[in-house]
Amino acid sequence: xxxxxxxxxxxxxxxxxxxxxxxxxxxxxxxxxxxxxxxxxxxxxxxxxxxxxxxxxxxxxxxxxxxxxxxxxxxxxxxxxxxxxxxxxxxxxxxxxxxxxxxxxxxxxxxxxxxxxxxxxxxxxxxxxxxxxxxxxxxxxxxxxxxxxxxxxxxxxxxxxxxxxxxxxxxxxxxxxxxxxxxxxxxxxxxxxxxxxxxxxxxxxxxxxxxxxxxxxxxxxxxxxxxxxxxxxxxxxxxxxxxxxxxxxxxxxxxxxxxxxxxxxxxxxxxxxxxxxxxxxxxxxxxxxxxxxxxxxxxxxxxxxxxxxxxxxxxxxxxxxxxxxxxxxxxxxxxxxxxxxxxxxxxxxxxxxxxxxxxxxxxxxxxxxxxxxxxxxxxxxxxxxxxxxxxxxxxxxxxxxxxxxxxxxxxxxxxxxxxxxxxxxxxxxxxxxxxxxxxxxxxxxxxxxxxxxxxxxxxxxxxxxxxxxxxxxxxxxxxxxxxxxxxxxxxxxxxxxxxxxxxxxxxxxxxxxxxxxxxxxxxxxxxxxxxxxxxxxxxxxxxxxxxxxxxxxxxx
Numbered sequence: 001x002x003x004x005x006x007x008x009x010x011x012x013x014x015x016x017x018x019x020x021x022x023x024x025x026x027x028x029x030x031x032x033x034x035x036x037x038x039x040x041x042x043x044x045x046x047x048x049x050x051x052x053x054x055x056x057x058x059x060x061x062x063x064x065x066x067x068x069x070x071x072x073x074x075x076x077x078x079x080x081x082x083x084x085x086x087x088x089x090x091x092x093x094x095x096x097x098x099x100x101x102x103x104x105x106x107x108x109x110x111x112x113x114x115x116x117x118x119x120x121x122x123x124x125x126x127x128x129x130x131x132x133x134x135x136x137x138x139x140x141x142x143x144x145x146x147x148x149x150x151x152x153x154x155x156x157x158x159x160x161x162x163x164x165x166x167x168x169x170x171x172x173x174x175x176x177x178x179x180x181x182x183x184x185x186x187x188x189x190x191x192x193x194x195x196x197x198x199x200x201x202x203x204x205x206x207x208x209x210x211x212x213x214x215x216x217x218x219x220x221x222x223x224x225x226x227x228x229x230x231x232x233x234x235x236x237x238x239x240x241x242x243x244x245x246x247x248x249x250x251x252x253x254x255x256x257x258x259x260x261x262x263x264x265x266x267x268x269x270x271x272x273x274x275x276x277x278x279x280x281x282x283x284x285x286x287x288x289x290x291x292x293x294x295x296x297x298x299x300x301x302x303x304x305x306x307x308x309x310x311x312x313x314x315x316x317x318x319x320x321x322x323x324x325x326x327x328x329x330x331x332x333x334x335x336x337x338x339x340x341x342x343x344x345x346x347x348x349x350x351x352x353x354x355x356x357x358x359x360x361x362x363x364x365x366x367x368x369x370x371x372x373x374x375x376x377x378x379x380x381x382x383x384x385x386x387x388x389x390x391x392x393x394x395x396x397x398x399x400x401x402x403x404x405x406x407x408x409x410x411x412x413x414x415x416x417x418x419x420x421x422x423x424x425x426x427x428x429x430x431x432x433x434x435x436x437x438x439x440x441x442x443x444x445x446x447x448x449x450x451x452x453x454x455x456x457x458x459x460x461x462x463x464x465x466x467x468x469x470x471x472x473x474x475x476x477x478x479x480x481x482x483x484x485x486x487x488x489x490x491x492x493x494x495x496x497x498x499x500x501x502x503x504x505x506x507x508x509x510x511x512x513x514x515x516x517x518x519x520x521x522x523x524x525x526x527x528x529x530x531x532x533x534x535x536x537x538x539x540x541x542x543x544x545x546x547x548x549x550x551x552x553x554x555x556x
Contacts, residue, residue: 127190131156131170131204131556134471139556143190150185150369156206160554163454166373167473167549169209176201177336178316179308179326182209184362185369197334206556210473210549213370215355216244223352227258244359248367253277253360256352257291260284261320261343268318270343275299277356282327300340305329307357310341319343323350347474347499450481450529455550459483465494466501468551474499477548481506481529491529493519493536497544504543506532 126142129152133139139159143152149170157164172192173180183192189204196202257276262284264271273284276291282302287295310317310324317324324343332338344350358366399408409415450456457465457480469478474496484490484505491506504519506529516525517532520542526532537547 129189129193131206133556134207134553135555137556145190147189148185149183149187149189152189160556162554166213166377167208167210169212171205171207173205174202178311180311181306181308182212186365200334208472210475210478214475216370223254224348227256227352228254248364254356256356258349263317263341270320277360300327302357302360307354317341321345323347325350325354453530454552455480455533457482461485469494469496469501472551475549476545478551479547480551495543
């Protein structure tokens with residue numbers, strides 16, 4: 001293509017390559033609404049809003065040239081020849097049609113791109129994701145289409161200054177359907193959010209989920225023998241971890257079988273059927289426990305569905321027990337029509353089915369998520385960018401006030417010696433907490449020091465405690481400490497063991513003017529609740545298991 005000379009009323013005569021003129025309102029949208037490279041950040045507020053006219057970036061990855069309003073907007077050429085309509089649609093951003101009554105989207109490729117569906121997230125574009133805490137507080141984050149659940153959780157952990165571990169999870173909650181599920185670490189948050197129907201009462205909740213990777217960590221068999229008898233017959237000498245690894249390497253899943261209650265479609269009647277999970281899908285038998293192919297009825301395609309826990313099942317669906325779960329196909333966007341509701345006899349049976357469904361659907365990807373989480377935990381916390389020092393930190397100098405007047409310590413070795421002596425003095429001051437203090441000296445401290453701990457939840461009821469531990473995972477060793485409702489001076493240690501929550505009363509006592517706390521009538525005494533918790537994190541004592549994970553709620 002040869003050169004051409006265009007006359008511009010403001011810039012004069014200038015040589016031009018293939019340019020195209022763009023209206024100012026469309027050029028502003030192209031520059032302000034371009035794709036963002038940052039994968040996750042908070043939406044800009046009034047104080048940190050971007051300057052108007054700042055150039056954005058196209059989905060192709062190359063940034064727009066910095067242009068003025070009086071200059072034409074350059075559209076990069078492509079080696080592949082496209083029709084005129086497709087070229088205009090691919091080079092311009094998708095913006096709302098201001099005149100829907102004058103032209104339809106199919107006849108106006110500038111206003112809507114045919115390559116971008118209405119429900120699918122746009123690559124490179126930023127999306128606002130709202131995340132709720134367990135206290136109902138909400139935080140809005142700006143995420144790209146490729147932001148995963150693990151990346152969003154790590155951002156929230158940093159913002160809330162919580163302790164980093166792989167038990168933090170993002171939970172998809174449909175309140176109107178009483179359904180919830182934990183997103184896997186590799187799932188796209190924006191893609192999941194785009195599947196929600198408009199106006200639905202759905203949200204993301206940020207909380208702990210200790211059962212997420214318990215499948216790979218537990219030494220005890222996760223699957224009951226009666227439910228995976230056919231698998232154990234073929235692998236008799238294998239340990240639990242070896243059995244799981246064998247399933248992953250072979251691309252299969254445990255062949256689980258057992259009785260489940262099934263709600264008939266369009267009716268409120270529940271019937272008991274014998275279900276079997278095989279490599280080809282989930283089946284139920286029409287004749288007792290028969291596994292004959294003639295009696296097996298195909299039930300659901302798990303690869304094209306999400307599996308949810310049913311909360312408040314008796315209230316919403318009339319479930320026979322509280323251990324319900326739901327298979328929700330991708331095509332079902334709203335309403336209860338199309339939901340496949342099931343109910344197990346106990347929590348162990350439900351956990352077995354849910355774990356088998358996850359292995360069936362995600363397979364080796366699930367184990368890779370666990371390995372990546374382990375690698376992140378093994379990295380030292382100091383790896384990363386060096387934190388910036390404040391002006392006040394840079395202005396600090398070592399001083400010696402032992403004499404009549406203060407002096408600046410300039411010798412580096414003397415500075416180090418003074419710092420070590422200061423640290424040793426502070427250690428001596430804090431060791432008194434681990435001895436039995438006198439009542440007149442430390443009783444107020446011992447009575448209030450536990451309130452700063454993340455495992456202490458104040459005055460919550462027994463029912464709320466069981467629901468909180470149930471939401472964060474019925475794993476052995478999950479615990480919290482709360483105030484007793486029956487004894488005004490006592491406390492309660494609530495502990496999960498064998499998927500059941502047990503409660504242990506902690507009573508204060510006084511002997512020879514010294515205050516202590518005990519759970520076994522004074523045989524084992526502790527100066528305060530912190531010492532009691534730290535002891536049982538190392539020793540089982542009178543408890544059925546050690547304290548492993550504490551329930552905590554962070555404020556967003």
